[in-house]
Amino acid sequence: MSRPRIVIVGAGFAGYRTARTLSRLTRHKAEITLLNPTDYFLYLPLLPQVAAGVLEPRRVTVSLSGTLPRVRLVLGEADGIDLDGRTVHYTDPEGGVGTLPYDRLVIAVGSVNKLLPIPGVAEHAHGFRGLPEALYLRDHVTRQMELAGGAKDAAARRTFVVVGAGYTGTEVAAHGQMYTDAQMRRRPPRDGVRPRWLLLDVAPRVLPEMDERLSRTADRVLRQRGVDVRMGTSVKEATHEGVLLSDGEFVETRTLVWCVGVRPDPLVEGVGQPLERGRLIVDPYLQVPGRPEVFACGDAAAVPDLNDPGSFTPMTAQHAWRHGEVAARNVAASLGIGDRLAYRHRDLGFVVDLGGAKAAANPLGVPLPGPLAGLVTRGYHLAAMPGNRVRVAADWLLESVLPRQAVQLGLVRSWSVPLDTASPELARVPGRPERGPDASARGLVEDPPGQESAESAASEKPAGNGGAAGNGGAAEPAEGRPGGEPAKNQPGGEPARNQPGGEPARNQPGGEPARNPGPAKAPGPDLAPGPVKCPDRPAAPAEGDS
Template identity: 85%
Template sequence: MSRPRIVIVGAGFAGYRTARTLARLTRHKADITLLNPTDYFLYLPLLPQVAAGVLEPRRVTVSLPGTLPHVRLVLGEADGVDLDARTVYYTDPESEPGTLTYDRLVLAVGGVNKLLPVPGVAEYAHGFRGLPEALYLRDHVTRQVELAAASDDPKTCAARCTFVVVGAGYTGTEVAAQGQLFTDALVRRQPLREGMRPRWLLLDVAPRVLPERLSRAADRVLRRRGVDVRTATSVEEATPSGVRLSDGEFVGTRTLAWCVGVRPDPLVEVLGKPLERGRLLVDPYLQVPGRPDVFACGDAAAVPDLERPGQYTPMTAQHAWRHGRVAGRNVAATLGIGSRRAYRHRDLGFTVDLGGAQAAANPLGIPLSGPLAGAVTRGYHLAAMPDNRVRVAADWLLDAVLPRQAVQLGLVRSWSVPLDTASPELARVAGSPGDFTSRPEGES
């Protein structure tokens, strides 16, 4: 008898954990295939430190072949799923089409940048969802400071040294906090015109940065460091020379980082199954109703929150990581290995790294700030990372005792990291072989 075929689409927090759990539980009793555009799992929480030159890029990547030895990796982006034929359609990195058939399917496709209908944003802003975007931002910020230092025009110098971050959630707050330290280090080596220093603006329509339990400590650190925090403020228009804010002010800048959050990958929209705000509805066992062979987890799945009846688990890495473990166990249970369980998880707290020794955290509901929160935050990341712990710790140590290396590598060009990561593309409609509809291209 042939072994059951399990296909996992996506190697983010949910997909990677699913693959690792299944490989451990099935012990060669199933063929596990992981479809992903890259050969690594990206540890997203540390991406702002890559953009700020604290960590080298490979530190936040975990090799899929190296850490999932019993899982077959297929490089490609999913274009669609035919649920009736149990087939996943994909395109490989060289634009060749391919198909994968399955007995069990796990959709862990994650999310894509959330765009708002703001004129000019798609053309002049950049998101912050992947390694290329972090590398581009690091080069771009370095270049702007270097050009500003060489400029004779005060207005041009000020615009080049003004950096606008939209979205004061975890990612945007860390980008602004780390970015201010990074540019301050740059100008110590390459001073600007007298009286000028880099200026970072952090904007959000919300009344505060971050959730309330972390907001006060983070806001205090940001403002003390010189970050211009503007709450209840949004961007109304982006242009090549700056942005117009909702209060009417025009801010000259060459840098607009878009960190307003993500939306579920549009792949799930073509499945023809019920959605909850773009997320695929699943039961507490992470199964798609009416399809006992299909599971979904992570940002693309609306998982009932059993701790808060009537609500769904939020789109966070913490939930996605734990979704993956439960999805792996429940897929194995359908093969007669172990027993299934419903997803239930209480938040253990959140952390936000503000650069240097500063952070804000509330482990187990205990509010912390300053160096103690910094130690807790970095300890949490080291414990949570599947690999590269020694290398990450070594980079942190070197950053504490040595000046950062600030050079432009020129590896990523602006046109290769568009904000709109969901451009139209043909996708096969689920359950309708040969029929096509357009769908945005997302992360698989």
């Protein structure tokens, strides 16, 4: 007799916990398949420390195949789910397509960056939901600090704007300020212009989800550190020169980090089941009504909050982790293993790492002051991580006694981490294939960056106050744009001319005029990604980054 087939889509907090618990419960009694774009589980709460150089990137990743025995890993992104045919369609990293049949399905695809209809944001801002975005921000901030020396726009390059004062935005601003201050102490600027971090939110206070006392603690730490905290303020428009705030002030900057929240993965919309603000409605047992073989959990699921009838559990990692445990037990129960459980929760409190020994924490609802909060916060993260605990602790120890390394790795380009993406865990690559019939709607069709830049070079004009390039969407970010591409010949920058990958389009805002722009061929599979240069153009130096 064949074993029942369980397919889990997504390996975030909910999906990973589901797979790990089912592996333990079923003990070879079921065939468990985990579909995920990457081969690791990402511990998101420590991502700001990766961007600030405290932790190395691999420290916050946990191998799926190495920690999930009896679970088959399939690398790929789900394109669609056929509930009637009981199949999941996916595209693998090399463009191949496949189908996974199932007897039980767990949808745990998580969430993506939340977008707001603000002019210029999609073109000029970068999110903070995946490892590629953290690596890009680390390189970008380092690059801006290096390029600011002697530049006419030094103040703009040393100004960093973070939108969203929730957990992520607050930690990004707190760690970012410490990172740039450390660079300034090691290499004091001749012009005396110091780094400036702005934290914006329409909410009346920092960390509005937390207890007001903890919110005041975080606000005080940020202000003492030098962060310009502006509550009741947000971005009205983003341009290549900076951002226009809702209070009318224009802030010149080359960096805009978007941390306003998340929205469910767009894949959920194609399932064809009732939704609640984009989340798949499930019952207290995490089953989809009318589909007893389908379960959903994490940010993709609207799970009834039995402690607050009529509402749903919020989209947090804490809930997603616990959703995974209950979903696994109920899937096993549907196969005759154990009893099913309704999802109930108890608030365990929250922790926010503000860098160094500073933190805001209220474990079990008890607010903690000063260094004790920092100790509890890091202890909580070590206990919550499913792996790499010793390595993380070692990085923290080294960070406390050694200066941080402020170098650019150059692994992630600006164009490869767009804000509007259904796959923040993956960096965009040239020639990426279309995945399924709804790929265009989900932002999954990728143009080769060389062709994209060449088209821009033939049609785009310098943006005015509107900040949008041409009449369409954004082309490659260029000099003077928040979140733009690095300068040529800089570490992590665009390839120098006469190198594979070519040079950026020249008539971008802040760059030099284009000469005889025309279409360029997309880079081949063995060439470095980037716009392609015509070989008959004379070489000329260029500078700048955004």
